[in-house]
Amino acid sequence: MSRYLAQLGAVVRKDLTLELRTRERLAAMGAFAVLAGILFGYALDPTLVRPSDVASGFIWLTIVFGGLLGVGRTFALEEEERAIQGVLLSPIPRDALYLAKVVSNFVIVGLTVILVLLVFALFFGLELRGNPTLLVGVVGLGTLGFVATSTLFAGISNRTRMGDTLLPILVFPLLVPVVIYGASATSRVFAGRPPSEVTGSLRMLAAFAIVALGVGASLFRFVVEE
């Protein structure tokens, strides 16, 4: 078990070090988040709708669209120089490799999500009236489900001719629960509704994340085999 965790940790450390040095994905996703916030802001007519009412939906769309930018590149570097062969030759179990990729993506996307929340709070005049811990729970579980699903499919789309073009087509249908429950819970937390109105969505997000992680971990070896 500790060996498993050590191997998992090694891949996470490698990915995060690489990201820390290049800051490629973080920069792309961060810029996307701010620009999407601006575009969404202009897409609304503030005399017809109050921006703060629709902000939660836009927050989740930005997380999903922007997140895919980064997650889509999960295996890009390794695929380029066939470095993936090296990773696969190491004695790390395939599911540990998948979980490591999920963890490092979760950290990277998680940082972006914080930025997204700040951007929308600023541009859309959002005020947090509810419990901050609850918000962390909603956003954390939603992001985990998102990352668990899209990491598996990033492995697939990366090895097809269509590349990242294919990724949204494969992942969006599966991400609908994350957007539905994430957006409704987020808007309720921001509006300061009682926690009992959010627990149902939290449970759904948790269930989704667990199923996605389980399915991803068991099917990932078929993605990278050969």
Next chain:
Amino acid sequence: MAGDRKLRWTGTGLGILGVAGMVLLMWQVAFWVPTEATMGVVQRIFYVHVPAAWVGCMAFGIVALTSAVYLWLRDERLDMAAQAAAEGGMVFTTVMITSGPLWARVAWGTWWTWEPRLTLTLLLWFIYLGYFMVRASTENPERGKRFAAIVGIIGAFNIPLIHLSVVWFRSLHPQPVVVKPEGPTLHPAMLQTLMTGLVSFTLLFFAGFLLRYALEHSIRGEVPTAAPSRAHAYGRPDTMEGVS
């Protein structure tokens, strides 16, 4: 190939039976079955919509099952079966999601509504659209089969959700009238018409399935199932293939 010819004959036979069943169904729907009391004539779409839904879900169930076993045994035939079933599933799911709105326009007063069962079904359609796109967009056919199998398995998680969505969520979609704990609650003539629909749609599906399978089999030819020799057949000695 003798096996292919047998498949084609069986498929054609099932197809003739299925078409005959369809003719009977149309007669029953148009002239025989009583009109439903609250919804009126438009309820007759039910006899097409429900069989199409049943066959669509069954087809994608077959896709998931054969895909899972394919990943395990790597038998080419399982992949061909999954592909044939997926194409059939697409056809019948399309029938389901086009006949639904026609009914809903009259019964609910709207073509489309954001309701769990409708949404999940539409998503099912798109997941299996991705199934074909993944299959088509890999240079190494073995890889395409594997990826398609993964998508096929994951897509099937949707099917039980679709079935249970009307029970779990308080939904607009009519509740089940046949498959439920206390048995069917449907006028006998309606149940009989529905059964004609279910049987003839199922026959048509398997007819198409067998014909498609035989076609795919003759396209792929008698290639041994083991992956390396297959790679040679494509003129790519053992490759990890394409830097994309």
